Amino acid sequence: MDSPSGFQADEAGAMLRETADRLLADRLTPQARAQAAEGEWPDDVWAALDEVGLPAAILPEEAGGFGVPVADALSLLTVAGRHALPLPLADTMLAGLLLARAGIQVPAGPLAVAQGSDVRLDRAGRATGQAWGVPWGRHARAVVVLADSPGGPVLIALPQAALTVEPGTDIAGDPSDAVRFEAVSAEGAPAPFGAADLRAAGAATRALMIAGALGAVGTMTVGYAGERRQFGRAIGQFQAVQQSLAVLAGQAASAAAAADLAAEAVAAWAASPGPGLLPAVAAAKIRTGEAAGQAVAIAHQVHGAIGFTEEHRLHHYTGRLRAWRDAFGRESEWAQVLGRHLIAAGPEGLWPAITAV
Amino acid sequence: MSRFTFPPPPPSPEADILRAEIRAFLANELNHRAPLDRAQSWNGLDPAFSRKLGQRGWLGLTWPKAYGGQERSGLERYVLLEELLAAGAPVGAHWIAERQSGPSLLRYGTEAQKSAILPRIAAGECFFCIGMSEPDSGSDLASVRTKAVRDGDGWRVNGTKLWTTNATHCHFMILFCRTGPPDREHRHAGTSQFIVDLSLPGITIRPVRNLLGEHHFNEVVFEDATLPEDALLGREGEGWAQVTGELAYERSGPERFLSSFWLLVELVRALQPAADARAEIALGRLGAQLITLRRMSRSVAGLLQAGADPALEAAMVKDLGALVEQEIPEIARDLLAEGPPTLQSRTFAQVLAYTALHAPSFSLRGGTREILRGIIARGLGLR
Numbered sequence: 001m002d003s004p005s006g007f008q009a010d011e012a013g014a015m016l017r018e019t020a021d022r023l024l025a026d027r028l029t030p031q032a033r034a035q036a037a038e039g040e041w042p043d044d045v046w047a048a049l050d051e052v053g054l055p056a057a058i059l060p061e062e063a064g065g066f067g068v069p070v071a072d073a074l075s076l077l078t079v080a081g082r083h084a085l086p087l088p089l090a091d092t093m094l095a096g097l098l099l100a101r102a103g104i105q106v107p108a109g110p111l112a113v114a115q116g117s118d119v120r121l122d123r124a125g126r127a128t129g130q131a132w133g134v135p136w137g138r139h140a141r142a143v144v145v146l147a148d149s150p151g152g153p154v155l156i157a158l159p160q161a162a163l164t165v166e167p168g169t170d171i172a173g174d175p176s177d178a179v180r181f182e183a184v185s186a187e188g189a190p191a192p193f194g195a196a197d198l199r200a201a202g203a204a205t206r207a208l209m210i211a212g213a214l215g216a217v218g219t220m221t222v223g224y225a226g227e228r229r230q231f232g233r234a235i236g237q238f239q240a241v242q243q244s245l246a247v248l249a250g251q252a253a254s255a256a257a258a259a260d261l262a263a264e265a266v267a268a269w270a271a272s273p274g275p276g277l278l279p280a281v282a283a284a285k286i287r288t289g290e291a292a293g294q295a296v297a298i299a300h301q302v303h304g305a306i307g308f309t310e311e312h313r314l315h316h317y318t319g320r321l322r323a324w325r326d327a328f329g330r331e332s333e334w335a336q337v338l339g340r341h342l343i344a345a346g347p348e349g350l351w352p353a354i355t356a357v
Numbered sequence: 358m359s360r361f362t363f364p365p366p367p368p369s370p371e372a373d374i375l376r377a378e379i380r381a382f383l384a385n386e387l388n389h390r391a392p393l394d395r396a397q398s399w400n401g402l403d404p405a406f407s408r409k410l411g412q413r414g415w416l417g418l419t420w421p422k423a424y425g426g427q428e429r430s431g432l433e434r435y436v437l438l439e440e441l442l443a444a445g446a447p448v449g450a451h452w453i454a455e456r457q458s459g460p461s462l463l464r465y466g467t468e469a470q471k472s473a474i475l476p477r478i479a480a481g482e483c484f485f486c487i488g489m490s491e492p493d494s495g496s497d498l499a500s501v502r503t504k505a506v507r508d509g510d511g512w513r514v515n516g517t518k519l520w521t522t523n524a525t526h527c528h529f530m531i532l533f534c535r536t537g538p539p540d541r542e543h544r545h546a547g548t549s550q551f552i553v554d555l556s557l558p559g560i561t562i563r564p565v566r567n568l569l570g571e572h573h574f575n576e577v578v579f580e581d582a583t584l585p586e587d588a589l590l591g592r593e594g595e596g597w598a599q600v601t602g603e604l605a606y607e608r609s610g611p612e613r614f615l616s617s618f619w620l621l622v623e624l625v626r627a628l629q630p631a632a633d634a635r636a637e638i639a640l641g642r643l644g645a646q647l648i649t650l651r652r653m654s655r656s657v658a659g660l661l662q663a664g665a666d667p668a669l670e671a672a673m674v675k676d677l678g679a680l681v682e683q684e685i686p687e688i689a690r691d692l693l694a695e696g697p698p699t700l701q702s703r704t705f706a707q708v709l710a711y712t713a714l715h716a717p718s719f720s721l722r723g724g725t726r727e728i729l730r731g732i733i734a735r736g737l738g739l740r
């Protein structure tokens with residue numbers, strides 16, 4: 001994933017990923033991680049990301065970005081996954097992308113997009129309702145939601161001050177909050193996309209993070225199998241372990257390929273929204289979700305009891321893999337979207353529908 | 358996991374143009390064929406169809422024009438292959454010759470061998486089979502016992518090859534055998550490859566029926582068969598390096614995840630009027646696997662085109678591909694309940710039975726699942 005060897009040099013993307021990788025290796029210390037696990041906001045890590053402009057990398061220049069192609073900016077999320085990042089980089093990028101597309105000023109600081117929401121607009125355009133599954137909602141400067149209106153969907157950036165937050169956590173322990181709001185006059189604009197596209201864009205961010213995390217889990221697990229010795233040899237010498245690791249490697253590679261599809265589809269959609277987004281992201285979210293399930297099981301099996309401890313870093317990854325595969329639609333939700341699309345294509349149209357992705 | 362890279366496949370506008378051409382051709386050619394025939398995928402034999410592809414210049418697409426090729430890109434060839442397979446075209450007659458024997462000849466053959474044989478393969482008039490496996494040598498290919506010894510100006514061959522697909526329909530076999538004594542220390546040494554004209558005396562081909570009663574497999578017995586000097590392919594003693602190169606071609610193509618595709622087409626046909634959520638979800642999951650595998654497989658084609666050696670990536674695609682190919686009949690059988698027999702339900706049942714019964718072979722042929730995973734583990738540095 002990290003070094004597309006040979007053709008299609010994507011220098012900008014590679015440089016960005018390298019910057020992010022070095023920065024996180026340096027700043028995401030065990031203390032910062034422990035702090036995040038306690039529910040505190042690791043401000044200096046976020047500040048470091050912000051300083052080099054990573055959360056804004058996905059924005060067009062007129063919205064405060066610096067002209068990085070969207071697919072390259074999205075590939076930063078594989079790095080976030082590789083570090084099991086306990087910060088809303090994905091959500092801030094996603095919110096920025098959506099707001100910029102709707103022509104709404106992108107607020108500074110961490111942002112969130114609600115995975116689910118129920119929003120009503122009154123005649124004065126004030127928003128009332130609730131949103132749930134808001135990643136790091138309590139820390140977000142603004143929460144982006146989509147509201148229905150007679151004129152079509154309206155994208156709204158709800159400011160932090162107008163929200164009542166009910167804190168919660170996802171399965172990895174990262175913040176996943178519910179927020180309520182009443183008669184908020186927030187900045188909104190007609191959205192050039194609907195709720196399905198918004199959910200797909202969110203799902204794509206998770207697919208990319210899963211791909212990155214699976215790469216790291218694979219490397220970690222293969223490395224451990226080479227070091228851990230039992231019966232007088234490295235456990236990686238046992239054929240049963242080798243076969244499991246080969247499956248893990250296959251799942252990781254497959255997830256990476258699927259996530260690339262999602263990144264390309266989101267980039268194409270950002271340039272001009274079209275029907276191509278859903279099938280590609282659906283395939284990616286299904287595949288990465290399935291791959292995560294298999295890989296998590298194998299990684300824990302190979303690591304034995306040490307991988308089952310709080311101290312070992314494996315669970316930073318496996319916990320987030322579980323959280324990310326649940327977020328913005330699980331496998332069967334997206335499978336129904338993709339399956340319906342393929343069945344509707346019919347026997348003659350099935351193959352063209354597959355090659356169109 | 359960065360040892361396995363599947364870079365984005367490079368764009369190829371020529372391939373897109375070719376795709377449209379192929380689709381139009383196949384729609385016309387295959388419309389009248391029965392679903393069961395189309396389900397046979399690359400098992401389906403039709404020499405006349407192979408010749409038609411040859412006449413259009415669609416065999417050996419990437420080969421030099423001097424040998425009957427078109428000098429087009431590997432990505433264009435990839436599109437051609439996947440379109441043929443997805444349409445259930447009967448490509449079995451020429452498949453092995455075009456996929457691996459021709460490329461092996463191009464790489465290792467003498468000028469005389471190349472100019473005598475390649476144009477005939479490209480014309481769809483010359484078919485090859487693979488002479489690797491033996492009764493006592495399957496996964497452990499290096500243990501082959503068939504032996505060729507120098508005899509005057511030629512070679513004398515004795516031994517038995519088994520599972521030789523389509524041998525009775527083929528003009529040539531590429532034989533992998535011993536030409537030197539077995540050496541415990543260097544198991545791969547002392548092996549060579551030969552281009553064997555199957556009409557020569559001393560070669561007996563006996564059919565072996567598969568569990569569906571079909572005749573694809575054969576046993577090929579060599580009893581003092583005498584091969585001319587120029588039957589040797591490449592260098593004496595280099596057989597192992599050559600045969601592993603051949604396996605890279607054998608494993609890298611789209612046939613490694615599309616073997617069950619026609620069943621999926623029939624499944625969509627059967628589900629279409631009123632698919633329920635369960636069917637949609639099942640189809641979506643299979644679709645996600647196929648879409649991802651296709652992406653990986655095109656990436657391998659791109660790597661080949663760029664001159665890289667993606668043998669590990671190809672092993673991985675084949676391993677993952679066989680899983681999906683085997684899952685398709687398992688899911689299809691579970692989605693459609695029994696009902697009163699109709700023409701359509703009978704057709705579906707036939708295609709399902711054909712694919713389900715063939716499915717076990719998908720993770721055996723071309724290297725078993727366990728062997729592929731061993732190759733992947735070696736790529737991970739574990740062996």
Ligand SMILES: Cc1cc2nc3c(=O)[nH]c(=O)nc-3n(C[C@H](O)[C@H](O)[C@H](O)COP(=O)(O)OP(=O)(O)OC[C@H]3O[C@@H](n4cnc5c(N)ncnc54)[C@H](O)[C@@H]3O)c2cc1C
Binds near residue numbers: 489496522721
């Ligand atoms: C449809 C079909 C077409 C074929 N066509 C051809 C052809 O045209 N030409 C040709 O030469 N051959 C052909 N073959 C043969 C094919 O290459 C062999 O079946 C394959 O290499 C496996 O060998 P085997 O069947 O002897 O099984 P074995 O090697 O005996 O294996 C049996 C089982 O043991 C496992 N096993 C073996 N060694 C190991 C190990 N080291 N570690 C772990 N597990 C192991 C295998 O994975 C398998 O599960 C064909 C096979 C099929 C099914």
